Amino acid sequence: MSLLNYMKTFITGSSQKRDNKSTVIRSNNNETSITFDPQKPPPEISEQDVEILKDCWKIVQQDVAKVGVITFVGLFETHPEVHEAFMSFRAVNTSELEYNAILRAHALRVMGTVDKCIYRLDNRDKLRELMTELGIRHKNYSVKIEFIDLMGPQFISSIKPHLEAMWTEEHEKAWENLFRLMCYYMRKGMCSI
Numbered sequence: 465m466s467l468l469n470y471m472k473t474f475i476t477g478s479s480q481k482r483d484n485k486s487t488v489i490r491s492n493n494n495e496t497s498i499t500f501d502p503q504k505p506p507p508e509i510s511e512q513d514v515e516i517l518k519d520c521w522k523i524v525q526q527d528v529a530k531v532g533v534i535t536f537v538g539l540f541e542t543h544p545e546v547h548e549a550f551m552s553f554r555a556v557n558t559s560e561l562e563y564n565a566i567l568r569a570h571a572l573r574v575m576g577t578v579d580k581c582i583y584r585l586d587n588r589d590k591l592r593e594l595m596t597e598l599g600i601r602h603k604n605y606s607v608k609i610e611f612i613d614l615m616g617p618q619f620i621s622s623i624k625p626h627l628e629a630m631w632t633e634e635h636e637k638a639w640e641n642l643f644r645l646m647c648y649y650m651r652k653g654m655c656s657i
């Protein structure tokens with residue numbers, strides 16, 4: 465490892481190695497090891513997945529703000545380091561009321577992205593465009609690429625209680641596949657700049 469990469473790993477806790485084919489992200493926390501190859505094809509979502517996602521979304525939408533906030537609170541509780549990345553939530557003089565309003569507004573924007581992706585499942589080029597551009601913006605917010613995949617599992621845990629009566633393994637897989645696809649394009653965008 466070059467001195468520059470070593471320093472980067474030391475300071476940020478992660479390293480990114482780039483060649484013209486792949487981007488390899490390694491965290492020096494032994495629990496995380498991600499290899500991202502932007503040349504790999506996007507993850508697949510079946511017709512059955514699409515049907516399940518659209519059905520579930522109609523129900524989840526009724527409680528979208530609550531689900532969004534629970535997703536973020538869960539994410540920050542399980543991964544406090546992610547919280548640090550949300551600059552706007554870190555201002556020392558932010559009152560609890562302001563903090564809650566910022567958290568709620570941000571959660572709603574993320575839920576809005578899920579909504580757009582579900583409707584863009586019928587137009588995958590638009591989904592790719594939306595998520596790649598969002599990935600580029602996240603790179604500009606200095607979000608670490610290895611944080612991106614943490615959102616899906618938290619989101620799935622927060623929608624489950626709303627869909628308890630209908631939830632099956634197929635539901636779990638359909639949501640996992642959606643987030644895999646969303647995060648694939650986000651990471652691809654992040655690697656493109």
Ligand code: HEM
Pocket residue numbers: 546547549550551552553570573574577578598601602605607608611612613614615616646647
């Ligand atoms: C599937 C995953 C995610 C989605 C769909 C998502 C979506 C969004 C959206 C829609 C915005 C509003 C601004 C914009 O459109 O550019 C945003 C802002 C932001 N996101 Fe994400 N995000 C995701 C994951 C993450 C993760 C894991 C982090 C970790 C730190 C993060 C950090 C931020 C930050 C720092 C901002 C901008 C600052 C702010 O609004 O406070 N995002 N995100």
